[in-house]
Amino acid sequence: MSSDETSAFGEANVLLFDEDTDGEKEKVGLLGRVWVESKKLWHIAGPAIFNRVCNCTMIIITQAFAGHLGDLELAATSIAVNVILGLDLGLMPKEIAELAGVISIWLIPTHLAFALFFPLHFFLQSQLKNKVIAWVSFVTLVFHASISLLVLYKFELGVICVVAAVNVSWWIMVLGYFGYIVCGNCPSTWTGFSLQAFSGLWEFTTLSVASGVMICLEVWYDKVLMLMTGVLHNAKTSVEALTICLSINIWQMMFPLSFLAAVGVRVANELGAGNGKGAKFATKVAVMTSFIISVFFWLLIMNFRNKFAYMFSSSEVVIEEVNKLSPLLGFTILLNSVQPVLSGVAVGSGWQKYVAYINLGCYYGIGLPLGYLLGFVFNLGVEGIWAGLIFGGTAIQTLILIVITIRCDWDKEAEKARLHVRKWEGSNKRIKE
Template identity: 55%
Template sequence: MESAKSNELIQPLLVQDSALSTNSREKYIPAEGSGGDLSSRVWTESKKLWHIVGPSIFSRVVSYSMNVITQAFAGHLGEVELASVSIANTVIVGFNFGFLLGMASALETLCGQAFGAKRYHLLSTYMQRSWIVLSICCFMLLPFYLYATPVLKLLGQPDEVAELSGQLALWFVPMHFSFALQCPLQRFLQSQLKTGVLVWASLAALVIHVIISWVFVYQFDMGVIGAAVALDISWWVLVLGMLGYTVWGGCPQTWTGFSMQAFCGLWEFTRLSAAAGVMLCLENWYYRILILMTGNLKNATIAVDALSVCMGINGWEMMIPLAFFAATGVRVANELGAGNGKAAKFAAKVAVIQSTVIGIIFCGLILLLHNQIAYIFSSSSQVIAAVNKFSYLLALTILLNSVQPVLSGVAVGSGWQAWVAYVNLTCYYVVGIPAGIVLGWFLDLGVEGIWGGMIVGGTAVQTGILAIITIHRDWEKEAENASRNIQKLSCPIPDLLS
């Protein structure tokens, strides 16, 4: 039932595009679903997986580090500045980025399956459709930035934090529009194993960000506003690096130039993108809501600062499972597009196990360094003590988040976004948040109660459900559905730009 619903969303998109010549060649080779001993199969799959995971981890850690660097600069300016940057960047920007990132994940299904089926030119058309849809969404989401201050006050944030957060939100608007290009570009490149450019573009953006942050904050004496402007510039450097590579010869088979076909099937593409957006933004928003909820507690500034530090560390480490999320989506989509159901299932298993092992390692490091990790972000003794108190919750969060994103990657690669969106809505917002409210406020357990309730009631339950779904899927049928959709490609409408 769920597959049929997803196929209904994907099929109209595929029908409106055409196949590329079967003479086209690429370095992707479908994996065998069986054959050979287990160790050799694991090694072969691991090499394919890490061809995506390695560069993706680096590029994602570097990209996230730009946000962490901005937060660190603000933290050394003062506690209000730290809380304001955390709210503006983590909540306002993060809410909108989560939705745009989720909508762009539709490309992981479409581009991944098309690439596995060797329909290479479709990737260019899909990415341009995503640019159009996400750009429109960016304009629709602008009120979140324009009215950030009154909204934050309504949600219970301290007045001085809400005022400064609202100012910073306006300065983050240029970065907001960069997401409409960056998110589709990243998925377009990952789906065809063009991951090296992500490393170099991210590295260039990071170096530039460190330099201009120091110049704007200290040399130009722009304070926290300078940190925001530096982040805007750095994100656009990242976007232009990937765009330049794509347009100027880096993807000769998959980039076919700007096409009027991008304007065809926008409604169907929007439906699939919206399903993917709801699925991932419900996950992305979940822990950002946690920060907002702490604003209504006693000594809110210290609570927000401490929780922001924990979420900063969690988000930093989260780049690793998110890289596995992207890689798993690509590997599953590639194999399903090529008709290899067993190989898709095997790729999912290998990804989950390896990501979990890494999560266990980082969980142990957090517990070992529990009284030192906060010094990166703050010199306040109160904030450091609060972070030390929350360290065991941070370790548990990291452990659960090493599994859950990978299972979401399986869902994206298979096209189950619409169904999983209902799972996320139920687990996170019907179970998790109410559990946090009960423990945090009614049982007077504060931040620990809110956070603990959201972990156990939301993340743990959702992870278990996704695991059950993945284990019991008929993967041969999933491969048949993907192949059937791709085979229904017909001749496109005339391209008015050719």
């Protein structure tokens, strides 16, 4: 969650003090208010969606090309990319574990790139350099697709070189961001390297560690599904089918995750302006927009459940298994349309601590045990594990967040936000004096 919080608050620093002069305060109809709010929402969410989709598509392209090399390559690549490798290798069939271990070593440069990519990315995002981010992502995506095609079909270099292309692509984005910043395109916020950058390092590290732990607990919940699937009978087919479904789900999740950042900014803006009703209305528009988009993807999944798996594999056994898992994929997409947006509302309202406890209890206290019970005790296999994680964890978490949001006293939250703003303004005046 913290990466999205960073982007939300980074943009909020710029947008928080904009005056609301575009007619929202006038007496306009409901459709007019929705239109005004939607424009504000998409102004933030649009570039974020494009960037996230491009970056996620690079990973999916790699998995798709690996899948056309063979079922083993698809399973091993997906595990190396997606799962807690140290735990997972001991649970997977030997042939998958060995290849996944080799691939994971080749992916080390990508993890090193992440250490630079995310700080640079959110720095540019906080400066509203969304066009730069979008162009770098698009150019890198085109390069990655082209180099993967050449490696696989022209030179026939195998799965290791297909994976190695990911390293090159991520480092291209890092160099693109870094070059743009140091070449003087952010003169107000980047004046060169300085030892002052190390001031406040302990506070920064403390916040980063706390956020990192929370991210791990949240992200690992999805990976546990693949981890548990690896010990099932005929694990290779199950892992391959699950990989395809989760890849589609992750790609679609880029939309609600972008709305998470956008609604966090909008709610913070309205609460900071003392407009509780505006924050409530922004929440409604964001939830409905994300839900409508997810319904569209749900219809696509249901209508093409026998087709979309061919992008990743030509094995009829895998295709049939994907067909069985498609209804669960559809339910996951629908639930995930609401939960991230409500989490964004929590970011904008300052409820992160409470939501963290809700996530921990729902995911690991309810969802995980229920998934184990259905998958292994009742012998429902991967369908049971996934159903338990969805309906036991994600669904209950979403319901709790909905209840909290509905019961929220928005006027009271707005007053608390105004007090924080006044306190911050007072501190700034004392510093200047």
